[in-house]
Structures are given as structure tokens and as C-alpha cells.
Amino acid sequence: MIDINGTLLAQIFNFLILVAILAKFAYKPLMKGLADRQTQIISNIETAEREKAEAAALKREYQQQLMAARTEAQAIVEKARKLAEESKEEILAEARTEHARLLKAAQAEIARERDLAVAELKGEVVTLSLAAATKIIGRNLDASANSKLVNEFIEKLDEKKIGGLPC
């Protein structure tokens, strides 16, 4: 039942053949496959880590840009407000100046008109006085003598009535 015979040698031989066959046809490709997979996994992990770092950097950059944009927008709004304030002041100042100028012009006009009216009135009074005088006296003096006479009269009138102030 447990007799040792030539089978022992044959079995050693058989097994060595099996080892040789498997080593050649199965073990080598399998090892290669395992090694390939290992390198693939390592490279995949490395790539993933690199990409993750890149994404983080990108995110940080975007956040910084967003922050910068926000600050800039704030600055622009601030600037616009200041500009508007300045414009308002300027417009108000201009309006005030214009108003003053117009007032002055109007006053000048009024003064001028009054002077003119006084002069005209003066002429009118001379003529009327002459006409009246002519009628009263009944004779006509020559025009220059008339004017002189009336003017003198008016001068005196003025002195008497208003106290020497010119009209």
C-alpha cells in the first residue's frame, strides 16, 4: 500500500516539467500583467493627485480673482458716486454764477431804461413848456434862445425843488 518505487522519480520529473511549463506560459505573463497593473495604478493615482492639486490651485486663483473683481466694482461705484457729487457741486456753482450774472444784467438794463425815460421826459417837458410859454407870451423866440431859457428855468426849478441834486 505504501510501497516506494520508480513512481517517486517519475513524480519528481513530472512536477519539474509542470513547473517549467507554468513558469514559461502562465507565470511570466501573469507577473507582467500584475506589474503593468501596478504601474498603471501608481500613475493613475499620481495623475489624480496632480490634477487635484491643480484644481485646488485653480479654485484659489478664481477666488482671488473674484475677490479682486468685487473690490474693483466697489471702487468703481465709489468713484462714480464721488464724480456725481462733484458734478452736482459744479452745476450748482455754475447756476449760482449765472443767476448772479443775469440779475446784474437785469439791474443794468433797468437803470439804463430809467435814465433813458428821464432824458425823454426832460425833452418832453422842455417842448411842452415852450409851447405853453409861446402861447402865454404870444411871441416866439428863436429856438436856441428858447431852449436856453427853458433849461435855465428847469435848472433853477430843480435847485429849488430838490435841493440841487441832479436828476
Next chain:
Amino acid sequence: MEHGAGGHEIGVHNLAHFAGLTFNMDTLMMTWLTMAIVIVLAVLATRRIELVPRGWQNVLELAVSALLEQIEATIGPKGKKLAAFIITLFLFLLISNWLGLIPGFTSPTNDLNTTLGLALLVVVMVHVLGMANRGPIKYLKHFFEPYIPFVFINIIEEIAKPVTLAFRLFGNIFAGEVLLLVLGMLLPYVIPTAWLAFSVFVGVIQAFIFTMLSMSYLANSLKDEQH
């Protein structure tokens, strides 16, 4: 023991004589069948190695990766050269142990010739590798350490290695098959089937033990100075 009859009667062999030696033909047939199965499985699993393993490749890779891990742990980087041998040993023993569970077949490992042959092969490798690794004189010297009389203990230990390896495997598988037949004759279906299922487990365990012990013996001889 020349009964000659009955292809799968336990412990009885068809004998053939060749070149002055006697061969158990049924054991050899079963060995060749086992070899063929192992080769087919291995080649099927590794014919197209894919980056993402599928089917048989998965199964074989699982076994091979586990064994490689063990080799790496026990032997170290030098174990790479022995990996093919150890993995083949495990696959061969596993298929051998399971083959006898199929009715009409016997395990090559239920013949002491097979188990002793493999055990002797391992032991010869242990000594050859030990000598190559440390130098013959240094290697032989370590049998006489720590004191010269220890040589007897050491020699007994060295002889015990293949004997225990061989008889453990042979005994387990042989007894398993005998018990399977006996139970089949004596008891209804359920109990032999349960024993059959258990034998599948025993087959794995015995193949694993044989492989692990071989690995640790080889590791010892491949280790550097300290041990």
C-alpha cells in the same frame, strides 16, 4: 501488493515495469491529468492578461497574489526566483487533492510516491540553495552548532522535514478517500456528501500547509547570516 485490478480502488495500483523500475500507472495517469488541468487553468487564466481582471484570471490572480504576499513576507526579495515553484506546488497539490473527490478518479497525492517525491524535491532544494547562498563549508558547519553533538539532533530534524511533509499530506488525502468510500458504502447520501464537502476544505488546507512549510524551509536556507 500486486492486485492489479480495479482502477480506483484505494491503495491498489496498476503496475508497470520499465527500465528496471516499477511504476504505479494509475498514479501517473492521475498526475498527468492533474498537470493537464493545472496547465489548462493557468493558460486559460493568463492567455489574455487584462488590466482589469475577469473570470478565471481573477481567481488565479487572487491565489497567486496571496502566495506572492506570503513569499515576500517569509522569504523576502530573494523569494521572487522561487515564486513560480511555490505557486506551481500549491496549484498542483490543490488540484491533486480535489481530483480524488470526483468519483472514478483518485488523487495523485494518495500515493506516498507523489508526496515523498515532492517533499524530497523541496528538501534537496533547501540544501542546495542553502549551500549556494552561504557557501558549502559554512552551510555544513551550521549543522554542528552550537555544539558538535547537536549534529545528531540536526540530522534527525533534516530527515524529519521531508518525512513529516510527505506523510501528513499522504495520510490526510488517503484517509479522506478511504473514509469517503467507506461512508458511501455504509450510510445514506447525506453523510458522505457532508464528508465530501469537508474533504474539499481539507484539500485546500493540506495543499496550503505543504506549500507554507516548504516555503518556510526554503526561507530558512535563503536567509542571510542571522537566523
